Amino acid sequence: MDREKLIAKLKEIVAPYTHDKEALAKINQTTDFINDLKINSANLVDVILDVEEEFDIEIDNLEMAKMLNVNETVTIIESKLKALDRE
């Protein structure tokens, strides 16, 4: 799956938690979940649970702590999919 597609999927996942809908429309690799999308920090765990479900992967605590923006999140998803040979 290419980055564009991954970001499109991620956009659907974060949509319900996003308070800035304009920032969501312009989502890209540099978008930050809290500062740009105005996602409540408590909801970051919900975003990660939804990512796990969508891609059927498991994310550990250390990786979770890094998933604060689109770039890091997509990188982690890519590496997980690669490891599982499900690119």
Add this chain to the structure above:
Amino acid sequence: MDKRVVITGMGVVAPNGVGLTAFTEAIKNGVSGIKHDPELERLQFSCQIAGKPELSDELIAQYLTDLERRNFNSTGILYGIIAGMDAWQDAGLTIANEEEPDWDSGTIFGAGTSGIDKFREAIYMVDELLVRKLGSTAVIQTMASGISAYLGGKLGLGNQVSSNSSACTTGTESILMAYERVKSGQAKRMLAGSTSDSGPYIWGGFDAMKVCTFKHNEEPEKGSRPMSSSASGFVPGSGAAALVIESLESALARGAKIYAEILGGHLNSGGQRGSGSMTAPNSIAVQRCIQAAVQNSGINTWDINVINGHLTATAKDALEIQNWAIALNRSAENFPYINSLKSMTGHCLSAAGSIECVASVLQLQQGFIFPSVNCEDLHPEIAELVNKNKITKQIIHQNIDILAKASFGFGDVNACIIFKKYYNG
């Protein structure tokens, strides 16, 4: 100097009516909200009837955002939010802007349990080693202060935001706590109220204690029978109600509608001494609570025109009325009107006090006494204490000046509040 305190807004989510208009119609006409509950039957409860507010998805969507409704499983918080926001709107109050809270407004919103269904869901996940899958919603829906936290955020309250809990006294206590805060000038207004979860996990314990009736599973509307000689236990209920408690000064300054004045009240406990225990009232404490409320309100015992009792439909109803008679020094001939809302709603537990206070205030404001249904066979001990024309089975339209409301709860706790009609001055 102490402030005079009035009620400027109300909201209610009751088994026999959601919203002030529907609820007012229901209590005037003696409409029961008790129904057969298939889930209680499936789970082999002795009591298979209950009073549960009916809410449509469309209505819920007006109060909770799409995000808030994700993984939401707390009936008590839902009822409390609807009642609280309705009361705020009814009082003509606006919601604080995005940046600054309303420092002059707070809430005391009580609950017995919070999100008991959500808690059950969370416990199963933890036991299945899935703690990480709980997400962010378990804590906020199960913390005891969940309801006040939700309301505080929705309304932007910047004064005290807290939840009280004192079993079936909770709702009446929340109003008295809010009253004290406004009276002392620490807040201009407080949203007071209480809520109670629905369902088998809250009602099961009462069913096991055999305090709920099991004789009316085939005729739900006849099941809740306060003051009746065939009363055989309470019918479990749920819901919420809220009242905006405001200083008279503030209410007049903003031209608010005034439902009634709170003259005063009292809270106490029997200490589980004497005739009192965890589950039974110490009658001396009940009498003292009523008398102290009268004294605190600056009225005389004979000023009380109407009593809205706790009256749950257990064997204790006659004892409660005897306590009122002793505390107010009344005989059968001069006993005031007395009614029980539980005949129509069942016992809404931690929500009972607030729902019944809303019903009490409506009577004062509109000048009526709502009927107590299902007491056509008045208990003989009660008949000796009260002239039977003071326990009405039909609505009576009559001006009421002063009404006393009491609630009693497990833990041997008592609350009594005195409401007065407001006459523009």
